[in-house]
Amino acid sequence: MTTSSTINGGISFWYADQGTPPPRAPLTGDTTADVVIVGGGYTGLWTAYYLKRAAPFLRITVLEQKFCGYGASGRNGGWLYNGVAGRDRYARLHGHDAAKRLQQAMNDTVTEVVETAAKEGIDADIHRGGVLEVARTPAQLTRLKAFHEAETAFGETDRTFLSALETRERIDIADAVGASWTPHGARIHPAKLVTGLADTCERLGVTIHESTPVTEIAPKRAVTPYGTVRAPYVLRCTEGFTAALKGHRRSWLPMNSSMIVTAPVPADVWDRIGWSDRATLGDMAHAYMYAQRTADDRIALGGRGVPYRYGSRTDHDGRTPPTTVRALADLLTAFFPQLAGIEITHAWSGVLGVPRDWCATVALDRATGLGWAGGYVGSGVATANLAARTLRDLVQQDSGQGGPTDLTTLPWVDHRVRRWEPEPFRWLGVHALYAAYREADRHESRTHTPTTAPLARLADRVAGRH
């Protein structure tokens, strides 16, 4: 594994081929709109898209601090899949049927994104190969079986359980002892999707201002250094960056996730590895990994490095600590010893938003016209689309253009959560949590115990995840 020539940062590998998109003009003075959206990632842009499609007369303005796709939407692992953070808690709060409706809506969302991208001519290297989640230790296998059963109970009756042999016939992963496969997933090129979406919005008549940081979000206005946009609806779509906004320091914690990508893997090595269906790949470790086979035959793999920066700070254009790059490279060769010696061409990081109860939400406050969506905890590629269609329906309902819909009545709508602890407790808590997960993973690998390490259960409880 070679990391000496790795390009580190530069937003992400996904922009390496095509470069970052040509900049759009910043805001130049005060103005008005019907809806102003803060943040040009999947959430903000899908919301603009669906609102404009539903009501072409609406004047919609998107304000983006850097460029559309600067955040997680231009840096992620490209898993377009049906996972939604907090589903099990929503089942406890609102009943199994309500949570099942949410899951069904997520299953449908994967198809919605694939079909809408095709309809709008957005080529995002989408390949619908499903999602393969693999176990590599006996304890992971126990969790995998429980996970498989839970997902089936939530309506994924088309899920398949694979033995060790069947798993390795699909992808030759060292130490694989079993896997669960679902068709509800697709591999995407994250940056192509977000830049295509921004272009589509603009084509439909949405106004997008880039290099325009919003310094304050208040009822009926978004304030920037270059002017204020006044609108009846102000929608906050800033996910992992939310903590930098006035009044939101402790709302959603910016959790880091880091990625590496290999040089294109030679055809004879692919012959040995397999992975011909290009399913997105994940595991059942507590500090889990996620990977995809890219359209140009590389492997992009991500996981948790430094989980969180003191004071909710975010990285500088994706720059990643060398120890994290090394750890991810080691993980890649643990999965695929066939790749020993391959070059790691890029490494980068990004932030995702984690609410205190690890539950994704979408909301519109009728009294103020302030809306928001996010807290997707690392499964936002598809969830952002469902959130956006829900924001559309909430705005339409509030403005008298529609009534309640199947989406506005889903259990994650208008969910409120307490704030994170102040520093230094926030930093200490998150670092202790991931130290516990890493130790639990080591313990499970070392001992080959079939049960989840007690330390991980304790960490889950303390973190408020279950």
Ligand SMILES: Cc1cc2nc3c(=O)[nH]c(=O)nc-3n(C[C@H](O)[C@H](O)[C@H](O)COP(=O)(O)OP(=O)(O)OC[C@H]3O[C@@H](n4cnc5c(N)ncnc54)[C@H](O)[C@@H]3O)c2cc1C
């Ligand atoms: C490394 C990594 C890998 C991931 N892999 C996956 C995956 O494989 N599958 C999956 O489902 N999810 C994944 N995620 C999560 C997923 O990418 C996100 O949940 C999703 O992209 C969130 O979209 P968003 O539009 O809400 O936020 P973002 O894409 O972060 O967009 C927010 C935008 O708001 C802008 N902004 C912030 N503050 C301001 C301000 N004050 N003024 C103006 N603009 C502002 C930012 O610049 C940014 O462009 C991953 C995340 C990371 C970081």
